[in-house]
Amino acid sequence: MASLRKTNIRAELEAHVETPDLEEFIGYNLKRAYVIVQSDFRRALGEDGFAPRVFSALSLVVQYPNVTQSGLARMLGIERSGLVAIVDELEGRGLLKRTDVPGDRRVQALVPTTKGKTTYAEARAAVRAHEDRLLSNLSDEEKATLMALLGKIRSHED
Amino acid sequence: MASLRKTNIRAELEAHVETPDLEEFIGYNLKRAYVIVQSDFRRALGEDGFAPRVFSALSLVVQYPNVTQSGLARMLGIERSGLVAIVDELEGRGLLKRTDVPGDRRVQALVPTTKGKTTYAEARAAVRAHEDRLLSNLSDEEKATLMALLGKIRSHED
């Protein structure tokens, strides 16, 4: 049994619980796993890379050109007020532009620039590489199973 | 195919991507699933209930009485500076006390009070009920599989 800390005899003596309750909660395991994947994502994409949520937004804009901010917020499951800063960043980096939509002057459609599309393709490759490396101890079948089970949880969305 | 919004013909016309890239990333699915479980946890435990991290800390203090704050932070995978507020809250609610440890005057061991132990038992039951209800569309076997797969990701901890 590994010690928590080499010199801490007191803690050592108390550490007699077979399996802590915490480890049996899905929520706790989900969070711990998420923290690992998220921090590896950031490490892999580097200083001037994308934060996960910015990458996600860019991904959807590239795949759904002319999506509106409200629509994008809905897809991402966040408030539209929270999306403003994300779109600001992407527009500031020249990866998309806000464009007027004829027929509804409240709306501004989000359109990826050429640079946005190529940058996204590169970032996507980097994210795939990060996941392939980090999750190399899972087989393809295990990954598929994990996705399916997470999908069952996600069925509660909306 | 469900529409994103009943009147948004423009978005409708563009929404032709079979499977968005995002949905194929484990990290994204992990995050979306985590958000659902977390927010249901909070809803289930109510206004004056515990935040997930406070519940986790209490759980470990009850199961590892006399754990130190540094030790607890290590178990939770957070900085010890971040643990201070959590322990303050639990102590303020009378669920644990900081106690001097003879032999090392730097350390204060965390000991659950009687109220802390009973409150934890109730909270644990509430959390189990929340997970049972939220995850009722997963079989026991599926839950076990999910735990095992999350455990493989968690093997990268430390």
Added chain:
DNA sequence: CTCATATCGTTAATATAGTAAACAATATCC
């Protein structure tokens, strides 16, 4: 024994992620 080094709990400063509420402009419904 003493001195360098490490650890403990804590505070303060900062960063990030997210919500809620309000707003003006515009669109839709009856």
Added chain:
DNA sequence: GGATATTGTTTACTATATTAACGATATGAG
């Protein structure tokens, strides 16, 4: 035409976390 709803935005706030520093204390090397 007038009530109602939606869009993008700003502002204020909350929660969660990290880093760096601190004084107090403990440990290890010589």
